[in-house]
Amino acid sequence: MLFNSIDFAIFLPLVFLLYWFVFQKNLEIQNVFLIIVSYIFYAWWDWRFVSLIILSSCLDWYVGLRIYNTKRPKLKKAWLWTSITADLGILGFFKYYNFFIENFSKAFSFFGSELNVGLLNIILPVGISFYTFQALSYSIDIYRGNLVPSKKLIPVAAYVAFFPQLMAGPIERATHLLPQFYVKRSFNYDNAVNGLRQMLWGLFKKVVIADNCAEYANMIFNNSSDYSGSTLFIGSVFFAFQIYGDFSGYSDMAIGMAQFFGFKFKRNFAFPYFSRDIAEFWRRWHISLSTWFRDYLYIPLGGSRAGIWSKIRNTFIIFLVSGFWHGANWTFIAWGGLNALYFLPLLLSKRNRLNLGVVAQGKLLPSRREVWGIFSTFILTVLAWILFRSESIHQAWDIYIKVFSTSFFTHPEIAFSKEFLLLSLLIFLFMIIEWVGREGEYAIEYFGLRWNRFFRYAFYYLVIAFIIWYSGKELEFIYFQF
Numbered sequence: 371m372l373f374n375s376i377d378f379a380i381f382l383p384l385v386f387l388l389y390w391f392v393f394q395k396n397l398e399i400q401n402v403f404l405i406i407v408s409y410i411f412y413a414w415w416d417w418r419f420v421s422l423i424i425l426s427s428c429l430d431w432y433v434g435l436r437i438y439n440t441k442r443p444k445l446k447k448a449w450l451w452t453s454i455t456a457d458l459g460i461l462g463f464f465k466y467y468n469f470f471i472e473n474f475s476k477a478f479s480f481f482g483s484e485l486n487v488g489l490l491n492i493i494l495p496v497g498i499s500f501y502t503f504q505a506l507s508y509s510i511d512i513y514r515g516n517l518v519p520s521k522k523l524i525p526v527a528a529y530v531a532f533f534p535q536l537m538a539g540p541i542e543r544a545t546h547l548l549p550q551f552y553v554k555r556s557f558n559y560d561n562a563v564n565g566l567r568q569m570l571w572g573l574f575k576k577v578v579i580a581d582n583c584a585e586y587a588n589m590i591f592n593n594s595s596d597y598s599g600s601t602l603f604i605g606s607v608f609f610a611f612q613i614y615g616d617f618s619g620y621s622d623m624a625i626g627m628a629q630f631f632g633f634k635f636k637r638n639f640a641f642p643y644f645s646r647d648i649a650e651f652w653r654r655w656h657i658s659l660s661t662w663f664r665d666y667l668y669i670p671l672g673g674s675r676a677g678i679w680s681k682i683r684n685t686f687i688i689f690l691v692s693g694f695w696h697g698a699n700w701t702f703i704a705w706g707g708l709n710a711l712y713f714l715p716l717l718l719s720k721r722n723r724l725n726l727g728v729v730a731q732g733k734l735l736p737s738r739r740e741v742w743g744i745f746s747t748f749i750l751t752v753l754a755w756i757l758f759r760s761e762s763i764h765q766a767w768d769i770y771i772k773v774f775s776t777s778f779f780t781h782p783e784i785a786f787s788k789e790f791l792l793l794s795l796l797i798f799l800f801m802i803i804e805w806v807g808r809e810g811e812y813a814i815e816y817f818g819l820r821w822n823r824f825f826r827y828a829f830y831y832l833v834i835a836f837i838i839w840y841s842g843k844e845l846e847f848i849y850f851q852f
Contacts, residue, residue: 373623374577375844377701381411386630390407390557391735394719401528408533412497419495422460429456430505430527434512434519446513452697453509461502464494469698475799485829492807495565498538499695503662505530505605506753508544516644517545525551533741534545538620540638540658564815565629570833571814572622578836581845582793584592585609586784586817591759594769599731599778606752609795614643616848624811641808643751644729646743648712649722651751659695663688674717684716695848696852701766705757712750728809796836 371378385407393400410419413457433453440446506524511517520526529548564569580636590605597605621638638658645651664673668688674681686707693706702805716722729744730736736744756773760766772778784790807813818826 372618372844372846374573374841377414378668379810381407382627382630389631394557394663397552398524400555401551404528405524405531405532408528408531408536411533412531412536412588415496416493417496419493422495422498423501423536424527424771426457426460426502426505427527427530428523429453430508430530431520431523433524435521436548437509437512438519438823450509450513454506456790457502457506461498464492464498466698484757489628494851500539501530501536502545503541503659507541507666508548508663511544517548520548520552521591532628532633533536534624534631534633538617538847538852539656540624540635541662542635542658543662545634550633558634561629561632562812565626567814567830568624568626568812569623570830571812572619572624572626573837574833575615575619575800576847577616577624577843578796580612580619580848581666581843582796582840583615584845586790587612588757588791591761591765593684594680594760597772597783598780599775599779601782601784602756603752603773603778604782604784606756606759606769606773608750610643610752610755613717613755613758613848615800625812632805636659637811639815641804643743644805644808645747646729646740647716647721647747648709648750649716650725651747652709652713653726658715659692663692667691677717682714682719685714698721698760699755700763701760705754705767708754708757712754733807738789755771 371380382400387500389403391401393403409423412423415422416499430453433449436449437446440449446540508517508529512519525548528551529544532547587605590601591609593697594602594605609654618639625635625638636658638656640654640657642651642654645717668684671687672680676684689706689710690703691706693702693704693709696702697706725743729740753773755772756769757763757766760769803817806812807817809814810816818829821829
């Protein structure tokens with residue numbers, strides 16, 4: 371079930387009414403209701419894979435109790451590795467089995483031997499990378515002593531399966547979200563209105579910006595051999611706005627929706643295209659994943675506290691694993707490696723934490739230095755997105771060859787139609803609103819609140835009108851495939 375579908379437009383109000391007006395009096399029944407509707411929400415895609423969510427929830431709940439109640443350190447670690455092995459084993463089978471088998475066979479053929487191992491027709495369960503990491507944080511935090519396990523399965527099952535972020539995050543930590551299932555929740559009008567506003571902006575990002583950029587990005591990348599470097603670069607820029615509008619739009623809708631039901635999610639995007647260097651970009655892009663890898667992988671490896679070679683090793687590990695998390699393709703690994711190369715000079719020169727605050731905070735316009743930092747970081751990011759979007763390393767290489775050739779300076783093979791010009795104008799206005807609202811949690815959190823009531827609501831109705839006008843596509847979110 372897609373957030374941008376008619377089915378969901380019926381599902382959400384119905385769940386909201388039952389949640390607050392039928393099941394509000396009893397917390398446990400309310401949590402059970404959330405579990406049931408979350409499983410229904412997921413089963414709308416494919417009911418067979420609900421069993422994987424149930425298995426993951428039950429396994430980590432049981433292991434969490436064993437870790438907490440066991441006094442022997444070695445046995446605690448054994449239980450932890452049971453959770454890690456089982457969760458990553460399920461993820462690895464569904465997501466990476468064919469990738470490893472195919473590359474293993476190619477390695478044998480490289481040495482003159484043929485290895486005939488059949489590939490499996492495996493369906494990748496939607497959201498498996500997200501809820502697997504969410505379940506893992508429960509076991510790991512109990513092992514570290516940061517969390518007391520739940521004696522009851524219900525809160526843990528609700529935490530793992532909570533439908534707003536089930537498909538594509540944010541990846542919530544057990545230490546942050548799970549305690550919210552223990553306390554009685556009361557309807558808060560202001561929070562609900564704020565959540566509705568954030569959902570509206572997220573839906574605009576997805577339906578108006580991302581889905582329209584997708585038409586041009588798909589046309590250009592799917593026929594990349596037919597286009598010049600200038601056109602391919604424009605396609606990469608469109609993909610940059612597509613993936614940002616698509617993924618941050620989902621996150622905005624999930625975070626806003628959680629507020630409907632009395633929950634607070636952590637921020638997942640913080641205006642990453644206004645970053646002044648790559649390090650800042652990665653503090654602002656997919657925050658829940660980057661901080662997950664930082665806390666559960668990078669820091670345990672020694673982080674940046676070790677010697678220079680360990681810093682380089684740890685940086686490449688974190689970026690390569692992050693790339694591989696996105697999909698079973700060498701393009702994602704190469705994308706991670708390229709971002710590691712971007713990041714290393716900042717880390718080694720100890721300039722990776724220079725830009726921690728909001729760009730041009732309290733000012734209308736950035737300085738020339740900030741403009742250059744934002745522009746250069748965006749260009750580097752767009753070039754990296756070429757790897758992310760390409761179907762193969764070979765395609766990405768061909769695109770790079772053209773982008774860095776004289777054909778980059780030729781006239782783009784795109785008809786500057788009314789649709790193209792309107793989309794370009796919408797992107798421009800979208801980025802202006804994002805810039806004005808960059809000090810909030812999301813762009814329109816405070817946008818227009820000081821306006822006259824008429825103009826403020828006129829803005830909201832205009833946003834709704836654009837959403838309705840472009841709402842016929844119902845395209846899936848990009849990160850559903852991860």
